[in-house]
Amino acid sequence: MINKKVSSVQEALQGIEDGMTLLLGGFGLCGIPENAIAELVQKQTKNLTCISNNAGVDDFGLGLLLQHKQIKKMISSYVGENAEFERQMLSGELEVELIPQGTLAERCRAAQNGIPAFFTPAGYGTEVANGKETREFNGKMHVLEHAFQADFSIVKAWKGDTAGNLIFKGTARNFNPCMAGAAKITIAEVEELVKAGTLDPNQIHTPGIFVQRIFQGEKFEKRIEQRTVRKK
Numbered sequence: 003m004i005n006k007k008v009s010s011v012q013e014a015l016q017g018i019e020d021g022m023t024l025l026l027g028g029f030g031l032c033g034i035p036e037n038a039i040a041e042l043v044q045k046q047t048k049n050l051t052c053i054s055n056n057a058g059v060d061d062f063g064l065g066l067l068l069q070h071k072q073i074k075k076m077i078s079s080y081v082g083e084n085a086e087f088e089r090q091m092l093s094g095e096l097e098v099e100l101i102p103q104g105t106l107a108e109r110c111r112a113a114q115n116g117i118p119a120f121f122t123p124a125g126y127g128t129e130v131a132n133g134k135e136t137r138e139f140n141g142k143m144h145v146l147e148h149a150f151q152a153d154f155s156i157v158k159a160w161k162g163d164t165a166g167n168l169i170f171k172g173t174a175r176n177f178n179p180c181m182a183g184a185a186k187i188t189i190a191e192v193e194e195l196v197k198a199g200t201l202d203p204n205q206i207h208t209p210g211i212f213v214q215r216i217f218q219g220e221k222f223e224k225r226i227e228q229r230t231v232r233k234k
Contacts, residue, residue, distance in 0.1 A: 003198055006166040006216050011041045014189045014217045018042070018154055021074075023051040025110065025155040025181045026064065030056060030082060030227040033174030034063045035158040035191040037219035043070060051075040053150055055106065055177055056082035062225055068096070077150075079103040083227055101130060105147055107177060112149035113184040114212070119148045155185035158219075159208070162192035163201050166210030175207060183212030190216040 008014045015038060018024070028034030042050075043066050050067065056078050057064040067073050068086050075097040081087050090096035101109075102124040112120055121144035125131050135146040157178040160171035168190055170178055182188050195218040198210075 003165070004210070005164045005198070006210065006213060007164045007195065008215050008217045011037045011191070011217055011219070014038065014191070014215050015041055015045065017187070018045070018047055020047055021049045022047075022153040023151065023185075024053065025150065025152045025185050026052055026054040027155075027157040027176070027178035027181045028054060028058075028063070029173070029176035031058055031063055031225050032227075033158050033170065033176050033178055034058065035156045035189075035219075036063070036222055038156045038158075038189065038191050039063060039066060042072070043067060046070070046072070048072045049074045051077065053077040053106075053110075053152060055103065056080050057084045057087045059083050059225075059227060060086050062223070071095075075099070077101065077106075079106050101125070101147075105130075107180050109147055109150045110177065110180040110184045112147075113152070114180060114182070117149055119146055121146055150184060152185035153187070155181045155183070155188040156191065157182050157188065157208075158191045160192070161194045161196065161201065162190055162213075162216050163196050163198045163210070164216070165198035166190060166213030166216050167198075167201055167206045168192070168208040168210075168213065169201060169205055170207050179208050182208045187214045188212055189214070191219050192216060193219060193222060 077099045091098045126143045131145045159168040161169045
């Protein structure tokens with residue numbers, strides 16, 4: 003039986019080297035691979051190109067890699083609540099490519115499905131389209147976007163099995179499913195790891211064929227990016 007389980011986050015991240023391109027799941031602080039990011043900080047891997055919806059906050063998530071100047075380029079859809087991200091971008095210390103959120107997701111899905119490029123109307127007539135091929139379809143202009151080419155994809159799931167099948171919980175099912183299988187090697191970090199055959203096949207969101215390594219994280223803080231409460 004196929005067994006993709008690795009014993010630790012250190013083993014899971016073997017092969018990630020300076021200068022590589024990484025896809026990292028999550029939206030804000032929701033569904034991010036916390037243990038894997040913390041290990042990248044410890045490994046002091048640098049000059050990374052990170053593709054993620056945003057970069058967390060100053061002292062958590064990808065914000066930790068930014069703090070330690072380990073990221074050379076961010077490809078994201080927005081800056082978010084990360085003041086250090088904004089500072090590095092405006093100072094020119096960090097190369098940043100901001101693209102529409104839907105385009106970001108579709109470039110992941112294209113890579114996942116082996117599609118080299120696609121046309122989308124998003125971004126036409128803006129800076130997003132600068133230097134890109136455009137074409138008219140049904141009276142509407144579209145921009146040619148290329149699939150991502152990443153070395154590793156690191157996703158986070160609620161539950162997984164040793165064959166690599168994944169189940170995401172709630173809104174943590176964001177960029178994770180479309181990033182799984184969108185790189186040469188996909189690493190899945192899960193809260194609970196069970197034996198293959200344990201999960202209900204009807205509940206699986208990402209089949210194990212998209213995953214090469216899977217490990218159970220040791221702890222998850224699950225911070226809230228912005229806490230909003232009603233006044234008494």
